[in-house]
Amino acid sequence: MDDELRHIAQNSLQGLLVDFVDWREDVLFGFTNFLLREVNDMHHTLLDTSLKLLLQLLTQWKLVIHTPGKASEQAKTRSAELIPNGSSHRIQSERSPYSNVLHAVEGFALVLLCSFQVATRKLAVLILREIRALFLALGQAEDDDRPMIDVMDQLSSSILESFIHVAVSDSAIGTPSVGVLLKQLVPLMRLESIEITESLVLGFGRTNSLVFSTNGALERDTLALGALFLEYVDLTRMLLEAENDKEVEILKDMRAHFSAMIANLIQCVPVHHRRFLFPQQSLRHHLFILFSQWAGPFSIMFTPLDRYSDRNHQITRYQYCALKAMSAVLCCGPVFDNVGLSPDGYLYKWLDNILACQDLRVHQLGCEVVVLLLELNPDQINLFNWAIDRCYTGSYQLASGCFKAIATVCGSRKLKYMLLYACGLQEVSQRFPTTHPNGRQIMLTYLLPWLHNIELVDNRLLLPGSSPTTPEDELKDKDGEIAVTTGLKGNGWGSPEATSLVLNNLMYMTAKYGDEIPGPEMENVWNALANNEKWSNNLRITLQFLISLCGVSSDTILLPYIKKVAIYLCRNNTIQTMEELLFELQQTDPVNPIVQHCDNPPFYRFAASNKASAAASGMT
DSSP: OOHHHHHHHHHHHHHHHHHOGGGHHHHHHHHHHHHHHHOOTTOHHHHHHHHHHHHHHHHHHHHHHHSTTOOHHHHHHHHHTBOTTSOOOBOTTOOOTTHHHHHHHHHHHHHHTTOSOHHHHHHHHHHHHHHHHHHHHTTOOTTSSOOHHHHHHHHHHHHHHHHHHHHHHTGGGTOOOHHHHHHHHHHHHTSSOHHHHHHHHHHHHTSOHHHHHHTTSBOTTTOOBOHHHHHHHHHHHHHHHHTTTOOOHHHHHHHHHHHHHHHHHHHTSOGGGGGGSOSSHHHHHHHHHHHHHTSGGGSTTSOOGGGSSOTTOOOOHHHHHHHHHHHHHHTSSSOSOGGGGSTTOHHHHHHHHHHTOSSHHHHHHHHHHHHHHHHHOTTOHHHHHHHHHHHHHSOHHHHHHHHHHHHHHHHTOHHHHHHHHHHHHHHHHHHSTTSOHHHHHHHHHHHHHHHTTBOOOOTTOOOOSSOOOOHHHHHBOTTSSBOOOSSOOSSOBOOHHHHHHHHHHHHHHHHHHGGGOOSSHHHHHHHHHHSOSSOTHHHHHHHHHHHHHHHHOOOGGGHHHHHHHHHHHHHHSHHHHHHHHHHHHHTSOOEEEEEEEOSSTTSEEEEEEEHHHHHHHTOO
């Protein structure tokens, strides 16, 4: 087409639309139909030029409406919406006289959104936005002839979620998986379009996280999150950090859906595989801090709940989602910040807040966090000491949560149970000096169920000729099943180190405070440990410990207490104790001293020999 003729045609169309109100609908209908019939999408430049003209026509119409003295069609449109009697009630069935042409242009723009040319799709979005502006300028109500772009924005997250599900469910027959989908969506996150970003974040947040953990989001070799998914997470994090000072509803929803997606994704992965999810621990740390800022009174920056103005504060849905995401990221492998678990670490106050919360959901979440922290950080002795301390010093809920967490972790690992007992006995020993005698009796009583299940171990123990029966053999009933007995379940827990700790601590408490305890509690403690039907070697190891103290101790003050412990054992189980003592005596070689002359002062020396060798040589 001749350029001059094209300009004349464009000016004519624009003049008709601006100056003649009755022709506006015909101009837009005619030009749109012309583009559909005559302009082929193979001619990209011509199509884009024509679309720019269509956009220009819509813009000119909007400007005319806002120009004083040229808004007669706006008044006509609004007057047509009124009932003839002059009331201000709207006739619901009546539509704007321009609805048909505007929706026709919207339909044309929707077709253009399917173009593979980026420039064409951008022009289509601009046309849809301009039509929305025209609807507002013409005074359209929200519930009447809604602009198409508003409907698309409302449904975009659901469409994106459905598309992700379809992509994953069809991956077995060749349809692109989540990994391929991320290649298309991550570049959109880099665009400076808040509308597109909101749709992506909301759509991903509403998607079942199992989709990401099973198809395309995890690396098969390392079980780490894929590079594209990590980039998506990081881009979303930076976006939400930049908008962190705003409290609009759409941002609250984005935060809640993003938090839920991260938490659910991590929970879909087995506990001991979660450490591989985030190759860069700095991202875990940044996410934890970000979620903390949304958690309200459970942020790591808040004071403990007992100082909070409202102790019965009701946590909101947004705050709970953030708290759940905080917990998931923190327990995604060993702790990312050792300072948090140092003796004065900031994580302990945070855990105190969660466990002491009156909301059962929050309290239960806190118990799960403590269990996972103990499980994933076995070398953090400060964490274990904190949990033990809270069992004694915390409120009812706090102490109960820590105790259940310790029991859960240590009950699943036998060696950990001995560590628990060692720490527990150490706590009792340390609290003895400052505790009233009545309190000491109670503390010793608390030790009884623990001591019943302790198996003393000594690699140097001299066993008798006949091997004792195992606890399983003794407990089998007529049906061949293990019978339920008093005390804790299991096969016993013990180690040489723990054996030494238990016996030395009990001996110290007996010698230091035994005379101040009037009741039988001290005797009961020794018998619970030594005279144990399940662990027959406990008595022999205890007696050998007492004998060794007699042999190496130069302090005779300790001997009466050793004798007292032996009396405790004999009084409860006289026959077996005497048999064990006789067995020990039989292992001792008696000696006769022999004085021999020597040339050096003091001119004699002692020589020892056993009775057998003396009889063989004829000496008595």
